[in-house]
Amino acid sequence: MPNKRLSVGLFVVAGALVLAACDGSAAPDARQDAAGLDPAKCADPNFASAHTDFCVDNASVPETPAAEAATLSNGLKVRIISAKSETVDSNGYDSGPTASVLVTIATEITNTGNATFVFPTATSNVRAELLYGRNHAKATYSAIQKGGSTDLPEQLVAGGSVTITSTFTMRAGGADNVVFRFNPDNTTTDDITFTNVQTLYK
Structure with a gap:
């Protein structure tokens, strides 16, 4: 039992x-x-x-070498056509006393699709961001820049191209690891991450 x-x-x-x-x-x-x-x-x-x-x-962000072009899912091909870096008088820029390097990047956008692409009405949806140094510090979008998202037209017809100029101020040093993130409309596609932008400086 x-x-x-x-x-x-x-x-x-x-x-x-x-x-x-x-x-x-x-x-x-x-x-x-x-x-x-x-x-x-x-x-x-x-x-x-x-x-x-x-x-x-933990999704990885695809990277594109600065010298190459990247094509977004919406048919827009983006490439950096020029980049330059110069030492400036930091007092002329609203970026703090330690920001003494001015970086200007010209980016070409080409519509390789069959339909007209309409750019977002909110300019904040156009991402242009410069990161630099080992820890990818964020450079300041220059307060006195000319161009930027205001260079973009309302739309881009199939086969058409447009150039946008982005200007940033950053601290001296850390210029051996410069990354440029760009997106014509970050509400519809992922950013393009261009690496080693400093290799394009002229």
Whole structure:
């Protein structure tokens, strides 16, 4: 005949183990597993579907060498046609006393699609951002710049091209790792990240 006390004792122990597993005490292990995931595995569709949130948070941004062109999903081809850097009198720019380098980048946008592209009415939807140095400090969009998103027309017909000029001020130093992020309409497509822009300086 089974021992009732032993059976009850085993039942209580089993119940305690189930409660311990459900009360969040196992959460640290789950978090540790998530922290140990490899973002490179997100290229595998099976892994990505099983770890959707992780892969979205760790999505890699494609990079384009500064000397090459990039084509967006909407058919716009973007390339840097010139870049220059010069030392300036920082008092002439609203960027603080340590910003003494002026970087000017001319970007050409060509509509390679079959339909007219309409640029966003909100100029803030056009991204032009310069990062530099080991930690990718953000350069200041020059307060006295000429051009920028105001260079863009309302629309660009198929086969047409337009040039936009972006001017930034940044601190001296850290100019060996310059990245330019650009997007004609960041509400519809991902940014283009041009790397090693300093190799184009003239």
